[in-house]
Amino acid sequence: xxxxxxxxxxxxxxxxxxxxxxxxxxxxxxxxxxxxxxxxxxxxxxxxxxxxxxxxxxxxxxxxxxxxxxxxxxxxxxxxxxxxxxxxxxxxxxxxxxxxx
Numbered sequence: 001x002x003x004x005x006x007x008x009x010x011x012x013x014x015x016x017x018x019x020x021x022x023x024x025x026x027x028x029x030x031x032x033x034x035x036x037x038x039x040x041x042x043x044x045x046x047x048x049x050x051x052x053x054x055x056x057x058x059x060x061x062x063x064x065x066x067x068x069x070x071x072x073x074x075x076x077x078x079x080x081x082x083x084x085x086x087x088x089x090x091x092x093x094x095x096x097x098x099x100x101x
Contacts, residue, residue: 052100056092 030047065085073081 052096056096 069081069085073079
């Protein structure tokens with residue numbers, strides 16, 4: 001039972017630590033804008049392109065792509081899953097070009 005408590009404590013400490021560090025970094029480095037909606041939707045225009053691109057990429061990345069889709073492609077021998085991900089990347093580029101400017 002003590003191992004479970006230790007695991008929960010470790011999870012909570014790391015989660016709260018990452019949250020505190022993120023809050024500290026954001027408060028010190030991000031510029032404030034006059035509009036709360038502008039800050040929420042575009043980060044106050046203080047984010048670099050690589051942060052936005054990484055956020056878009058990691059939003060699309062999940063266990064379904066890492067495990068499920070690869071297993072399905074291997075089992076079926078059909079490469080339709082790779083086309084699915086290729087077009088998903090294209091759709092993300094189109095979405096970014098519409099919403100980011």
